[in-house]
Amino acid sequence: MEFFNPALEENITFVRPAYFFISGFIGIPHINYYFIFLIFVYIFSVVGNTLVMTVIILDHMLRGPKYVAVFNLALTDILSTTALVPKITDIFLFNHRYISYNECLTFMFFCFSLLSMQCLNLVALSYDRLMAIMYPLHYQVKVTQKVMLGLIGVLWFIAISFTLIAVGLITRLSFCKSVIINSYFCDHGPVLRLGCNDISPSRVLGALLPVVLLWIPLVFILATYCCITYALSKISTRQEKAKALKTCTSHLSLVTIYFLPVTLVFGIGGKMNPIARIINLSLTTIIPPLLNPIVYVFQTQEIKQSLQKLIKVKAQSKIAGKN
Incomplete structure (x- = not known):
């Protein structure tokens, strides 16, 4: 037990605060206008991603492995915005800034x-595109x-496991200093810096998490597109190249939407005003779920055609009902 609680070894009173601020x-x-904006973003994100999921469920033509990943992305977008936006809106718009210790760790x-x-879901989609373009004849196998x-x-196991370890290490910290979290949610870094015993394991894991869950996926995606570019260079006709490349446009758009803001915030975050950094970081977490369904509806021909077909069937059923 002492191994997990070094505060006891050093004869420091182990303190778990009743709440964080x-x-x-x-x-x-x-700032209230910003939270009203967040509410609208949340509503449109849920509606848009629910629409994509509904189209995939209803259309039996969208049963390929690619759309399993697209469905999972839409589901993850709904869950992530639901986990984040309602809570931070409650915290700041309604001034409920105190959050209990257990609720903070759950959050x-x-x-x-x-x-x-x-x-990580973008990794699954990049793998799908890599196989589809490099091995078109064997893709279905x-x-x-x-x-x-x-x-x-x-990928779900990796995401949950690393996060669970990170949160588990927070429970070994003693909080005898401040209880003020300098972030817009229970952020790992700001919380561990409040610890007054040995925070080095949490600090090491905190440095490892972006590498495993952000930078390695980005490197993998870039590597897949290097391979895709090489495969496209072997295609003889421009028409076939354009057709193959068109199947990647929606995924490339998602990669740009997700990684460009994140890399900018992490790249120049140290030079930003702390408040500007918090706002920019919050936007990088809520804007991609809003834009992802828009990208897939407008850039994926199969989903666009399926949506048009469902709307047409709905309109025809209404006309038949009136007659």
Whole structure:
């Protein structure tokens, strides 16, 4: 037991606070308008991603492995925004800034695991595109629905496991200093910095998490597109190249939407005003779930055609009902 609680070894009273105080957006003028904006973003994100999921469920033509990953991405987007936006709106718009210790750790677990899965799901989609373009004749054998479900299951396991370890290490900390979290939610870094015993295991894991859950996926995705570019260079006709590349446009759009803001915030975050960094970081977590369904509805021909077909059937059934 002492191994998990070094505070006892050092004869330091082990303190778990009854609550934390989330300081987040304090001092920003007219910040209530931002939270109203967040509510609208949340509503449209849920509606858009629910629409994508509904289309995939109703159309039996959308049963390929690619759409298993698209469905999982839409589901993850709904869950991540639901875990984050209602809570931070309640905290800041209704001034409920105190959050209990257990609630804070639960909040941290769901936010980090779901946001991590958003990133890892792009890995599954990049793998699907890599196999489809490099091995077009064997794609249906190499990438089956079962293979995609297995890959997504592994990615969920990675996201949940690393987050669970991170939250578990927080429970070994003693909080005898401040209880003020300088973030807009129960963020791992700001929380562990409040610990007054040995925080080195949490600090090491905190440095490892972005590498495993952000930078390695990005490197993998970039590597897949290097392979895809090489495969496209072997295609003889421009028409076939354009057709193959078109199947990647929606995924490339999602990668840009997700990674570009994150890399900018992490890249120049140290030079940003702390409040500006908090706002930019919050936007990077809520805007991709809003844009993802828009990208798939407008850039994926199969989903667009399926949606048009469902609308047409609905309209015809209404006309038949009136007659």
